[in-house]
Amino acid sequence: MTAVETLTYPDPADALDLASRATDRDALVTLVGTCTVEYEGRAASSLGLGDRHVMLKPDGAALVHTDEGQQPVNWQPPGCEHSVSVDDGSLVVRSTRSSPEESLEVVFEMVAHAAAFDVTDSKDLALTGTEADLKDRILDEPALVESGFTPLATERETPAGAVDIYGEDAEGRTTVLELKRRRVGPDAVGQLGRYVDALKRDLHAETEVRGILVAPSVTDRARQLLAEKGLEFVSLEPP
Amino acid sequence: MTAVETLTYPDPADALDLASRATDRDALVTLVGTCTVEYEGRAASSLGLGDRHVMLKPDGAALVHTDEGQQPVNWQPPGCEHSVSVDDGSLVVRSTRSSPEESLEVVFEMVAHAAAFDVTDSKDLALTGTEADLKDRILDEPALVESGFTPLATERETPAGAVDIYGEDAEGRTTVLELKRRRVGPDAVGQLGRYVDALKRDLHAETEVRGILVAPSVTDRARQLLAEKGLEFVSLEPP
DNA sequence: GACTGGATTTCGAGT
DNA sequence: ACTCGAAGTCCAGTC
Numbered sequence: 214m215t216a217v218e219t220l221t222y223p224d225p226a227d228a229l230d231l232a233s234r235a236t237d238r239d240a241l242v243t244l245v246g247t248c249t250v251e252y253e254g255r256a257a258s259s260l261g262l263g264d265r266h267v268m269l270k271p272d273g274a275a276l277v278h279t280d281e282g283q284q285p286v287n288w289q290p291p292g293c294e295h296s297v298s299v300d301d302g303s304l305v306v307r308s309t310r311s312s313p314e315e316s317l318e319v320v321f322e323m324v325a326h327a328a329a330f331d332v333t334d335s336k337d338l339a340l341t342g343t344e345a346d347l348k349d350r351i352l353d354e355p356a357l358v359e360s361g362f363t364p365l366a367t368e369r370e371t372p373a374g375a376v377d378i379y380g381e382d383a384e385g386r387t388t389v390l391e392l393k394r395r396r397v398g399p400d401a402v403g404q405l406g407r408y409v410d411a412l413k414r415d416l417h418a419e420t421e422v423r424g425i426l427v428a429p430s431v432t433d434r435a436r437q438l439l440a441e442k443g444l445e446f447v448s449l450e451p452p
Numbered sequence: 453m454t455a456v457e458t459l460t461y462p463d464p465a466d467a468l469d470l471a472s473r474a475t476d477r478d479a480l481v482t483l484v485g486t487c488t489v490e491y492e493g494r495a496a497s498s499l500g501l502g503d504r505h506v507m508l509k510p511d512g513a514a515l516v517h518t519d520e521g522q523q524p525v526n527w528q529p530p531g532c533e534h535s536v537s538v539d540d541g542s543l544v545v546r547s548t549r550s551s552p553e554e555s556l557e558v559v560f561e562m563v564a565h566a567a568a569f570d571v572t573d574s575k576d577l578a579l580t581g582t583e584a585d586l587k588d589r590i591l592d593e594p595a596l597v598e599s600g601f602t603p604l605a606t607e608r609e610t611p612a613g614a615v616d617i618y619g620e621d622a623e624g625r626t627t628v629l630e631l632k633r634r635r636v637g638p639d640a641v642g643q644l645g646r647y648v649d650a651l652k653r654d655l656h657a658e659t660e661v662r663g664i665l666v667a668p669s670v671t672d673r674a675r676q677l678l679a680e681k682g683l684e685f686v687s688l689e690p691p
Numbered sequence: 692g693a694c695t696g697g698a699t700t701t702c703g704a705g706t
Numbered sequence: 707a708c709t710c711g712a713a714g715t716c717c718a719g720t721c
Contacts (some may be wrong), residue, residue: 214486214503217564221456241505241519243482245569247453255634256581256690263573264453266480268505272520279573280480283513283529284716286577286700290522290701312707315699325456326567330484334518338525342495344712362692363564369706373638374710394713395494398695399612403642404711407677431554432694434612450594451495493716523701528717551692554714583697613695614720633698637710643696671709693721700715706710 216240219328225304228327230305232269232297235329239271244306248322250277250287254315259285267306267319269295275308275317289317322379344377344394347451351378351390351427356446358427362388374413384423387412393428394451401426402438455479464543471508471536471545474493474568475496478510483545483565489526493554499526506545508534508557514547514556517626528556581617583633586690590617590629590666597666597686601627612650625660626651632667633690640665641677648683
């Protein structure tokens with residue numbers, strides 16, 4: 214973090230100067246003020262006057278935050294081109310991209326604060342408790358699923374997609390596991406069902422294929438669906 | 453937007469003063485600086501030293517942004533309690549909630565900028581191009597799906613969940629539509645299949661039930677699944 | 692509170 | 707570029 218540049222209640226011209234220089238040198242820009250926001254692209258939206266926090270990232274991402282919610286009220290993904298200008302005496306931020314064609318326009322009636330930050334980040338997030346961790350746990354100790362279960366492959370391809378864990382049970386029957394790190398609904402059952410059906414077809418006819426959903430818990434509807442499709446459930450959490 | 457309060461390269465004590473007063477009066481707080489981040493809750497994560505932008509919203513949401521990506525590298529959902537303190541000479545931000553028990557801790561090695569904003573927002577976002585718009589389009593002009601199609605209900609409940617549009621075709625056959633605003637994969641076919649199966653069961657035995665997926669387009673795998681399940685596809689986009 | 696499905700989902704991996 | 711599925715998904719609506 215080398216430089217910080219800020220302006221409080223700047224003129225549009227001064228805010229423009231700060232913002233355009235900052236985006237040119239790939240700094241992080243924040244603008245807080247009263248503005249309207251228009252978006253058009255995959256969908257289209259219009260947002261009336263209000264106080265918002267606008268962040269322009271050097272990778273092309275743009276975020277418009279209100280005082281509520283974890284999600285931005287409007288945004289643009291990384292890879293966009295930011296442009297800042299003064300139109301009719303108002304500071305205007307445009308962020309656009311092609312494929313798909315999308316544009317975001319923020320028009321400030323008033324800028325309360327403008328800032329530029331030269332940030333650097335190694336970004337080495339270590340996350341645990343994911344589905345991958347659950348997979349490792351099972352591969353380490355397959356008996357957690359069922360005594361005699363033997364994993365043979367992970368991410369095994371089927372015509373319906375890749376199976377999380379592919380193996381066989383104590384009797385040598387083909388057994389596929391679909392893993393979920395948290396409580397699951399009907400969608401996960403559908404997924405497992407597709408894999409089992411595809412494998413049955415692939416391995417030709419009479420081969421019995423067991424499908425086991427491994428997750429901390431399931432909803433009622435999911436349990437019912439499992440029963441209908443002759444699939445099984447084993448309760449297990451990520452470590 | 454009444455007040456803006458900012459500090460550049462503040463002492464931890466001054467930053468603490470600004471931040472704690474701001475959270476007390478439900479202002480939006482931003483802190484930019486070099487920090488580490490620890491999270492524990494549904495999962496757990498650890499993030500080493502780097503420059504980040506931290507936002508604390510009055511509704512309890514917390515966001516930690518790096519210079520890259522649309523998504524925050526760490527966060528806390530609305531409803532959390534923010535607390536700011538100075539520990540061992542470092543500014544520390546904690547954001548916690550219960551059910552589920554989750555905590556986020558940001559420890560600043562250096563604060564480059566601290567700010568508080570008293571923002572207000574009516575938040576009247578008008579969004580178009582959604583699935584709801586596609587639904588309206590079909591209800592306005594059912595022939596877009598198929599000549600003779602007659603919608604009878606929307607969100608009709610089945611044992612497998614609510615069907616987007618329920619109706620009958622020119623021959624009086626029960627027909628259910630699953631709508632998607634954009635290109636779809638196998639999951640949407642599974643959804644439609646579940647509704648059709650549930651209705652067949654519900655309406656008792658021999659009743660034929662048609663299932664039509666309405667979306668701009670489908671992937672190959674989805675098309676294959678549709679064929680397997682005897683379901684249909686109509687290409688249509690939101691207005 | 693739990694459940695269900697949409698979302699301008701985003702993100703990453705594989706092809 | 708496209709497909710597919712995970713995600714600490716978030717979020718609204720409903721029960």
